[in-house]
Amino acid sequence: MRDYTLGKTGITVPQNAFGALPIQRVTVDEAVSLLRNAYDGGMRFFDTARAYSDSEIKIGKAFEGMRDKVYISSKTQAVTKDKFFEDLDISLKNLKTDYIDIYQLHCAARCYNEEDEIYNALVEAKKQGKIRHIGITAHKIGVAEDIVRSGLYETLQFPFSYLASDRDIELVKSCAEHGMGFIAMKGLSGGLLTDSSACMAFMSLYEALPIWGIQRQSELDEWLSFFDKEVSMTEEIKAVIDKDRKELLGEFCRGCGYCMPCTVDIQINQCARMIQMIRRSPSANFLSDFWQQEMLKIDSCVECGICKTRCPYELDIPTLLKKNLEDYKEILAGKPI
Ligand code: SF4
Ligand code: SF4
16 A cells, blocks of 8 residues: 655545545444444544535544544635635534645635635635645536646545546546646545545556545444555456456436436435446345336426536436336336346
8 A cells, every 4th residue: 555645735545535424324333333343453644524414423423532644635616715714614513633634625616716805815825724734626627627727726635436537547547747736526426436546546557546435334344454465457447447448437426416406306316327326236135116106206206407507417318217227117027137
């Protein structure tokens, strides 16, 4: 396991970090245990957000009294100065700390600059010592490229997995050239990728810090196991990646859920990727009565288009849903999976 330095921030940590979105779904005790086990196992970087309900509180509890031993990044969805400082103060309180290593604008719609009060709020918070570094997260490649070109941010967080396009890979290289840290979210592409060795080997080829979303001890154990073994791109792993890229490349739903809620209550973040989920997970789970009912809701889509305006990947969701329903109905009628 090699170390990675997040650009000019100077933050150097093992290339194996903890994404704390999923710990919202477990109890405080379970989360604290996971986080401490992650630290004991070698992880040093923990990424959370104001938007992840009590994730910050759980991190604050886990690392109380050892703040200087870990790096913590958090995020705010604020776009005004007042809301920014309100959020930052809550983050600091939740995390039981007087500074946050990297504070990021969450899912930025564009590259905010010196003319925007939200960017100036970040600069002011840094001067006050409440945050050490200025970061931003984005889901759209064009926005991410603008951010790198601007030179205004110290880190960029962006989806990156072995399904990355050439343009995504150029983005990561460009971050390195501009002295920006690159934090890789969705390294499993929203749960579609299941071979952790392949994910880790791919990441090891780039100047990037993957934050693996972790909810269970078994998942944590899998990521921690890489501290004890060599991570490298073997022929076997290349074959896994090639196969998955052939199957999954193109327009697919990452399951992020930003498009929801749906006007007629379709679970878009699952139903729009049923084609992949049913083939890549134990399929019986997705053939239950519950999922049959959920999938049939697709027929009630009124094509209002609201979801499309929210999808960071600009997917044509109604069409994608219909394609998934058609495939699902064929499977129910006996088509082999
Ligand atoms: S277009 Fe269809 S799927 Fe999208 S929000 Fe409207 S009803 Fe829901
Ligand atoms: S359709 Fe787009 S926004 Fe909705 S879950 Fe899929 S990738 Fe995310």
